[in-house]
Amino acid sequence: MLEKIAVAATAATLFTFSVAEAVQAASFTVLASGLDNPRKLAFGPDGALYVTEAGRGGSGPCLTSAEGVSCYGTTNAVTRIQNGVAERVLTGLPSTAFLNGDSGSGATDIAFDNAGNPFILLSWIGTPEQRASDSRFSPFGTLVRVDNLNSNPTFSTIADLEAFEVAQNPDGGEILSNPFSLLIEDNTAFLTDAAGNDALRVETNGSNLAVQSVFPPRFVPSPFGGPAFSMQSVPTSIARGPDGAIYVGELTGFPFPQGQARVYRINSNTNQPEVFATGFTNIIDIDFDLFGNLYVLQYAANSLLSPDRTGALLQVSPTGERQTLIMDGLIAPTGLAIDSNGNIYVSNNGLKAGLGQVIRISQVPEPSAALGLLAFGALGATSALLRQQNQHKSATKGIFF
Template identity: 40%
Template sequence: MITRSLLCAAVAGLAVLVGPAPAAARPPLRTVATGLDSPRGLAFGPHGELYVAESGRGGVGPCPAELEGGLACLGRTGAITRIAYGSQQRILSHLPSVAAPGGAGAAGPSDVSVDSGGHVYFTVGLGGGPRRRGPLIAGATGLYRAGPDTAVPAGLGAAGAGSNPNAVLVTGRDRLVVDAGRNALLRVGPRGRILTVATFPRRTVAAPAGLPGGPPAGTPILMAPTPTSVVRGPDGALYVGELTGFPFRPGQARIWRVEPGRPPQVYATGFTGVVDLAWAPDGHLYVLEAGTLLRVARRGPHQVVSAGLTAPGGLAVRGRHAYVTDCGVCRGTGSVVRIDLG
């Protein structure tokens, strides 16, 4: 099962394959936070404070399962960090995290969202299929709301061993969760009731060359997209980014437009692996993928805003600046950078 840790690492390698962007597409980066453990999603609070989900570095165990091909050890090293007034502080710590011994490939808190009252919600998506996760890992996966002293589960824990929440968006009375395990966009009610807003259809694609044990290149295969991110657009609709399975296929990932009660519609195409989405006040949609920040064009090629990012894990836009978690798979050296949108 795909997690943001696998996505961040894979698209970082893919950025090397697709080549660097022109120098003109690399505006100066300003670092606003450092010393983070596998930073992923981020979001602004009602007073301009910036919150970051840190997936942590796993722990000393137990090591009940394998995730994404290797031994995974459970720990309490995940965190939520707040950046405000030129300083940063971990306002929540000791959150669930799994990683290889030594902290590589961490999965844990994957996204964060803040409502108008300043209440902080975050997802913990620990990856791995239901057959590969021990009960300790499966039980820690879900949507959480930060309480006065700790994090209190707010539903989704009962979604089953296959649940893998990647992203959260709290807007108005809605708590929306992208669940990669279910291939769905979910709404979690105040009492934890889970409703499916949309599921995303499979499609037939040609098998790539060089898949160990896979079908011959060009063989038609049925592929389910993996949703990764959700944002509400200026038109009130929801926009969901996707992956297209591993190995990633340049240009095949899409962005979906979702209106509750209607089938999802393709809004934009031509992406490799969407890590995160954000709308800017000027009405442009920005996409984070493959070490690159893009401005979406409905017609013609998408515009590269910034390239050369290292395994980025999340995106938020405020005013004329984008904020990106850089080195989203790095233990202790992850950061948040600010990019001028021009």
């Protein structure tokens, strides 16, 4: 049976590409283990791989939500993996987590500017009122710069994303913010706010915080019968494509339908999101390799409505062909990175304290770089020519953080 990937050419027309039946062609090696709720990864200027750990919370103060009780601590960390050694190089950051340490919230992504300075995005599981209830919660929902990472690090708040959501509420829905993924290029930070349903941008000096794009809700059939649900986008990943455009992947909100998550391409002229590829489930991260292949990491391949947290890593070629590289062993994966040699790295067991991993995935040989980039260029040119209801919003962001 053939699956389909849809690539948008206009708002009314979709180009569809037949793709081969999914195969599992990869295996993995564990590079780091014992991590506390690992999240996203990035390569630093030193060539090392850095992974954010959301931490295991602590003794309080505590927050109560629909998902349970989460308590504050300073157990958040950043781990560096270099020359086969995994070492926590930054500790003591704010964290919240369930009483057993799972489902941590805190450092969710890391990126580096042109000068090699690391920036960390801190997620937030609560409401604006809860953040304001205790000064210890104030660092959550912000973008911070770390100076002197390897010796006496200091922190500077670059942007308060929670405050921006309160003041602007770009999607016009419930006022909630959960910063989730980060991209820095030419000293501009681009990020997604999963609970805010938008992408934002800000200069790395803290100036010009603004909306990059908003991802509107759409109606999907109810899995329970009856009226359709207004499903929120919940953008969880951001990457720069080979065509120079910004791409965003969505988790989707309740009812988390299988095959309904999308990858969007943000139109550089209008800043509007255009559907680039469809047919995914609960996207948690995306990235591109040097051949122009898109990689899509699914947090729960069988939907968040299922208790099964088996994830999946999919590869989409520049011509739209798709294959599932690996599912076995991926449990609640939360981050994806690809190095210059095409090696793939994933944060695994991303909701568990003490059980989190970073793994390296080996895969089948790639097509030639020239062929891949040529095909992607044609596809990108085609796209460039044409340009839950609120109650489920807080539940969605609370699932991870």
